[in-house]
Amino acid sequence: QVQLVESGGGLVQAGGSLRLSCTASGSNFRIATLGWSRQAPGKQRELVATVSSGGSANYWNSVKGRFTISRDNAKNTVFLQMNSLTPEDTGVYYCKFQIPFGATYWGQGTQVTVSS
DSSP, X not given: OOOEEEEOOEEEETXXXXXXXXXXXXXXXXXXXXXXXXXXXTSOOEEEEEEXXXXXEEEOXXXXXXXXEEEEGXXXXXXXXXXXXXXXXXXXXXXXXXXXXXXXXXOOOEEEEEEO
8 A cells, every 4th residue: 555645735926836745655666657647626637747667757748848757766755846837737736656557546635826
């Protein structure tokens, strides 16, 4: 069983930055694919960034060049650095932990609100 604890959300003005963190308990962190999804009010959840066990990152088009995902295997933590935030980035951000050919786990979510 994996538990994910997210932090770093909050209220920021447009153009500002936030850094989200997600720390996982349990084993298999090093082999897991990690990611961040977000869900805006009234919209479906969308995957914004992933990082593989080897460190390869992929981004949703709307966040490319502004968001950076990274992982620290020694601390069982994945980060999402978000720069140049816009009101369209507002939503609940969820950490995702996916074991190869195995289970997927989600964090409880952290609210990000970007004011104009």
